[in-house]
Amino acid sequence: MTASRHGRHDAAAGGARTHDAVVVGGGIAGVTAALQLADAGTRVTLLEGRPRLGGLAFSFQRGGLTVDNGQHVYLRCCTAYRWFLERIGGAHLAPVQDRMDVPVLDVGRPGRARLGRLRRTDLPVPLHLAASLATYPHLSPAERVSVGRAALALGRLDPADPALDGIDFATWLARHGQSKRTIEALWDLVGVATLNATAPDASMGLAAMVFKTGLLSDRGAADIGWSRVPLGELHDTLATKALEAAGVRVLTSTRVRETARDGHGRWQVRTDTDVLDADAVVLATAQREAHALLPEGALEAPDRLLEIGTAPILNVHVLYDRPVLRRPFFTALGSPVQWVFDRTEASGFGDGQYLAVSQSAAQAEIDAPVAELRARYLPELERLLPPARRAKVLDFFVTRERTATFAPAPGVGRLRPGTHTRAAGLYLAGAWTDTGWPATMEGAVRSGFTAAGAALGALGRPHEHPLKEAA
Structure with missing residues (x-):
């Protein structure tokens, strides 16, 4: 049975027709987009090829x-x-931690292993890290001073500057007096975990975004949070309950084969067993899967998606x-x-x-x-x-x-597409899209916000961005 027979109808009393949306992909980006669309009154079906939700955090x-x-x-x-x-x-x-506190154990130098800590105080930025940096045992006094100077220079950068995307983080650090030891003991300590790349392989634009936002925007910005339960309890069990409570039809173990326009300007999403009709489609898959599902002409340079490592x-x-x-x-x-x-x-x-x-x-x-x-x-x-x-x-x-x-390599910024495509009603979501963030759960959610907002705007549905900062 097709979705047009399953779901499309006019309001019983002759009111406005309820719009249909299909979200392809049940990772964090897709779940976010589906929730936003449903909360604004759209009838949503979420399709996921795996037998569970959560994407790569499961x-x-x-x-x-x-x-x-x-x-x-x-x-x-x-x-x-x-x-x-x-x-x-x-x-x-x-x-989240009450305040950032990262134990750092150095076993690479002669003698006993030495424990240091990166932690903040309640002083305003940038003084909130001054005491920790001043006593950080894994750097020399001169190296600590050089870190402070580099941090001040980093704070003056605009992470959205395209020129920063063209150089690597290691080059910028070397220009600002950072030694090999300083990069290992501080910059890569944070950067590898957040960017999934060492400094020579990381775009300076993304590195600037991570450090400026996490360490220089607010004294509590880098306080660390993590799940005390299995990730599946959050991203699958609770996410499924929230979706179903919002009225989203969730279909797992459902692989999408094609997205195409019908003869009436609507979208058809073809799975192995069904064809779903929709007014809006959000592709919230990985970039290669999105490339395979894009109809011809949907992006000006679709093969750029395949260049994103x-x-x-x-x-x-x-x-x-x-x-x-x-x-x-x-x-x-x-x-x-x-x-x-x-x-x-x-x-x-x-x-x-x-x-x-x-x-x-x-x-x-x-x-x-x-x-x-x-x-x-x-x-x-x-x-x-x-x-x-x-x-x-x-x-x-x-x-x-x-x-x-x-891969957050230099130059990746020009490859990351925005949420809009050239095909009306078709939108992209995923941490790999142009969120301004590296590949994080944060970037995934933000991409879901953007895709849902674009779809709702095109459908004429009133909506508010959940984050005040983006309002």
Whole structure:
């Protein structure tokens, strides 16, 4: 049965016809767009090829454990993702630190491992980080002064300046006196985790956006939040409930084969089993899938989507028979280990401690055999965490996302399309679109806002942007 017979009708008393929209893709961007469209009175069908929602931020079962495919965090400045959590009823399940506090363990220098902390105070920007930087043990006094000067220069930049997109972050840092050690111990410490690229491979425009927004916009902007429950509980279970409560028809395990205009100016979305009619379509898939579904002429240069590269993230999961880490997370220097998170409670593990090691920009390791990764990371965890030397490893496994994010390489800005296409009624959403943000959950939500807003404007539906800053 087609959607035209399923859903299109005029109001019973002769009122205005209810418009139909189809959202293709059930990741965070697609869920956001569907909620916004439904909240404005549009009848929405959301189609997802996987048997679940959540895109690349999901959970799966492994024995008695609920495992996240990767560790995802957000910052207090991620106002769109915080709206998303509130909208699906999950904000209390993914709280933010009272204030930014990042333990940084350096094991790469002779002698004992040394713990430093990056944390803020309640002083105004930029003084909120001054005390932390002044006592940061992983940099020399001269390096700390150079960081302050570079931060002031960064604060004067406009991340939207196209010229910044054409150079890499490492080049800019070198021009501003940043040593190799300073980049390792500070700039890449933050940048690799947020951009999924090291400084030489990152667009200066995106790097400026991350650091200016996260560290120089508000004293609490970089306070870290993360889910205390499996991601699937947020992005699938709660998201599905919110969608259904809003009246969205959610169809999972439904692969879209084609989008095309009919002879009456409406859209037809063809799946393996049905054809859905719509007044508006939002493609909220990855860029390559969107390229395959775009009708001819929808973008001036559609093959630019294929030029947007991807970057992998590797996650190493280790289950110990006893606690080996006393804090919720830490990051490391002088080690292949990047960030380590305690996922014991969230996973339902009750026989020791479960640590997740999150490795961004993992091109060199993404295809490495599990045995090789085990031989590399277990000794490193013992070096970082002395209690691990006495613990028994109950399980060791790896999750790989080979196309976890778009690659934030210099020049990527000119490749990222806006939400509008040349085909009326067809819109794009996804963290890879031109949100101004790197590939984050925040960027995904913002793209959903933009696509839904464009569709509602074209349909003549009154709507308000959820974020006051964008009103």
